[in-house]
Amino acid sequence: MFEKSTWIRLPRNVVVGHGVLDETVDAVAELHLTGRPLVVTSPTPREVAGTRVVEGFAAEGTDPETVLVEEASFEAVQRVIREADAAEAGFLVGVGGGKVIDITKMAADELGLGFVSVPTAASHDGIVSGRGSVPDGNTRHSVAAEPPLAVVADTEILADAPWRLTTAGCADIISNYTAVKDWELAKRLKNVEYSEYAGALSRMTAEMLVENSDSIKKNLEESAWIVVKALVSSGVAMSIAGSSRPASGAEHLFSHQLDRLVPGTALHGHQVGVGSIMTEYLHSGAKGEWRSVRNALASIGAPTTAEELGIEDETIIQALTTAHEIRDRYTILGDGVNEPAAREVARATGVI
Ligand SMILES: NC(=O)C1=CN([C@@H]2O[C@H](COP(=O)(O)OP(=O)(O)OC[C@H]3O[C@@H](n4cnc5c(N)ncnc54)[C@H](OP(=O)(O)O)[C@@H]3O)[C@@H](O)[C@H]2O)C=CC1
Ligand SMILES: O=C(CO)COP(=O)(O)O
Ligand SMILES: [Zn+2]
Structure with missing residues (x-):
């Protein structure tokens, strides 16, 4: 039945x-x-x-x-x-x-x-x-x-509004790439409920934003139009899923840890963007798509390094190694990334 x-x-x-x-x-x-x-x-x-x-x-x-x-x-x-x-x-x-x-x-x-x-x-x-x-x-x-x-x-x-707020919104959308990868992984390994519609909508929203990134420029009202449409679309994906899974994976866990370690230092969207570069590396390796994520962020002027976030290298390592503890949400971080591995991913991607 x-x-x-x-x-x-x-x-x-x-x-x-x-x-x-x-x-x-x-x-x-x-x-x-x-x-x-x-x-x-x-x-x-x-x-x-x-x-x-x-x-x-x-x-x-x-x-x-x-x-x-x-x-x-x-x-x-x-x-x-x-x-x-x-x-x-x-x-x-x-x-x-x-x-x-x-x-x-x-x-x-x-x-x-x-x-x-x-x-x-x-x-x-x-x-x-x-x-x-x-x-x-x-x-x-x-x-x-x-x-x-x-x-x-x-x-x-x-x-x-200050331009950095808009680039943070763009980065929150670009992070959907890795959030959906984490969700798919959790479906495969932990049998978590997955929605094809929500996953596809979330990924497509990120793709469209990146395709339109040439039109996302400071002092151009059309940029706000493009970004807000993407934010609405990503929110709809969360509503379809009935959870934040389509828009929040390991890169968000990393950002939530930064909020605890160094509250108020960087914007949510900027933190998840930098997290996304590293979790993409964990998903697809050195030859994978982490450069595309980094380049997409750089093209709209969002931070791609610890320095640009205004956060110490060691805090990045601490957040990455403890991010899996913050919530019961299975991601590419599994049961935790150890310190040498965290250092390797952060260095290889140029985050530190
Ligand atoms: N529920 C969900 O699905 C989601 C929730 N979030 C949550 O949203 C929060 C991040 O949102 P974010 O907007 O970055 O953070 P804030 O709401 O803290 O806003 C960031 C800063 O921007 C200021 N601000 C807002 N509007 C303007 C404006 N027009 N001009 C100048 N300054 C302005 C705020 O001022 P002031 O200090 O006066 O408030 C604040 O200092 C996090 O807590 C995150 O977890 C993020 C994504 C999805
Ligand atoms: O920020 C979000 C989506 O962009 C929501 O995230 P959380 O559910 O991880 O708090
Ligand atoms: Zn977010």
Whole structure:
């Protein structure tokens, strides 16, 4: 008897383009969301977009409330929940980078309220996904969270953001190559559930971004358009999979370890990009495709070395040798890369 079933939860409205921030209120009205909006944001995103979103709702007479979050943590999720309860919020709007959007979608999930995603940086592929990623002591949780009902991605704001945020988003997408390889490996060796559709979509998204890399340039709004489309597509792959597997493999474990060892030093996307060069080497060897990964990153101006990340060589080795411990997710790291092997891969790829 066939007993399989799945829920694929996707946004209903994805609004992308020049000046669409001012359509946030319309995107919400079209969803029939009612009640008081709670706008969750952080200091810089509030300046570049949050205040305008609040003013838009206020002009409609919905009396919006604002809460600022400073870090991605379970404490921050609980604080947003308390603020939402106190304000008797009807729905949540996350305006910011990956940190804010993760916290908002996790709070919305616990509250059972609708969530709207308003990214202010094209820096990560969590803008559409129904996953939240939060560090917790020695580990990092990728938890099911409320996927956005609508995404409002204003390319004017995304293009105005510091360029390094956009190159981080590109690197987060380029890392899909190795994430999918890790997922396939885990299917072969550990019989983990694998989705051909999600794997193919994730890989194709990375390929299209690399093919279009000539058009991804600083001060060009079209770049934000290309990158945000890829981030949406990668998020859809995660929604189809029902996990972050299509976009998060060993290179993400490496990055999560760096977040623990040297928090706030480099951007998530930049760290996973450098991780991807090394895990591609582990997958396909010295003559394999690690140079293509490195060249793709270099072509859009993302870091490819420890020095460019601003991270000590020894910290890279430490992260690589301990990354497998962070989460129960089988990858090319297996039960751990020992120190000489880590040094070899980091040197051979020019990361250190
Ligand atoms: N759930 C998922 O599927 C995914 C989750 N993630 C998560 O997302 C996070 C990474 O996202 P990322 O965006 O890099 O990190 P942050 O949200 O920390 O943003 C990085 C920095 O950019 C600033 N910023 C945001 N927008 C602008 C702007 N328009 N102009 C100037 N500065 C701006 C932020 O300011 P401020 O300090 O004021 O906030 C912050 O300092 C990680 O926690 C990662 O785990 C990543 C991929 C997928
Ligand atoms: O960053 C992500 C995808 O790009 C999500 O990663 P995690 O599930 O590993 O936290
Ligand atoms: Zn990522």
